[in-house]
Amino acid sequence: MPTKISRFADVHSDARIGEDVQIGPFCVVGKNVSVGEGCVLHSHVVLIGRTTIGRHNVFHPNCVIGGEPQDKSYVNGETEVRIGDRNQFREGVTVNRGAEKEDGATRIGSRNLLMANAHVAHNCRIDDDAILVNGVLLGGHVHVQDRAIISGNSVVHHFSTIGTLAFVSGGCRVPFDIPPYMLSAGSDNPEIKTVNLIGMRRAGIPARGIDVIKTAYRRVFRDHCSIFDVRQELTRMADGDSPPELAVFLDFIERQRNGRFGRQREGSRGDSSTGDSRAA
Secondary structure, three states: OOOEEEOOOOOOOOOEEEOOEOOOOOEEEOOOOOOOOEEEEOOOOOOOOEEOOOOOOOOOOOOEEEEEOOOOOOOOOOOEEEEEOOOOOOOOOOOOOOOOOOOOOEEOOOOOOEEEOOEOOOOOOOOOOEEEEEOOOEEOEEEEOOEEEEEEOOOEEEEEEEEEOEEEOOEEEEOOEEOOOOEEEOOOEOOOEEEOOHHHOOOOOOHHHHHHHHHHHHHHHHOOHHHHHHHHHHHHHHHOOOOHHHHHHHHHHHHHHOOOOEEEOHOOOOOHHHHHOOOO
């Protein structure tokens, strides 16, 4: 299908627009923007900066993607935003481009849902199939791994990591990493409450993997066993054939404990060599 651009939109002549793109009235698309096929921009969407967008993404009114990072160290460097395929950006979502740190990019993968007024700060990375509910605020350099859910009006401290299939309840202030498969709750300094059983089941993780994570959770967060002891015990119980979820969980916590302030990546602050070059 042909691309349709409203006569009330402002699309730079150098912008790269794919096939079957719909650009509604009062949208702005800047010079260094690339929009993949099948994307939809409802009215009043702003795409600026060096922003590369994949296919079949939908941007609802008043989204601003690629704005300058809210970082005083930024000095107009050639930083960027990179977005994958089939994401939904609801009303008022803002995604800042990277500052001149790490790899200079803010990266969003594919099939994510960013609900109204969510904010993704500079140098963040969101992997695939994650959900940011209304009003979620990600500080700079936050990583959100596959299929994580951050509930409404939660605020995530910069350099924190939200693990695979982790669930953060609404209204949390999250100053540290949330391990994979865990459910956290509490408005101030949230606690790891239990295993995210619903999320794991919906993701199709086998019962054996879920049972191992439940046991690992009890050993780590209730019995306060060492990671080494938990790994040895559960590997022995599985006759050396433990499910992959166990390594994902324990490796994450080990990195977290080797970090600072409960954040595994806190030690990389200011170290440009630690950037992740994974493409969106």
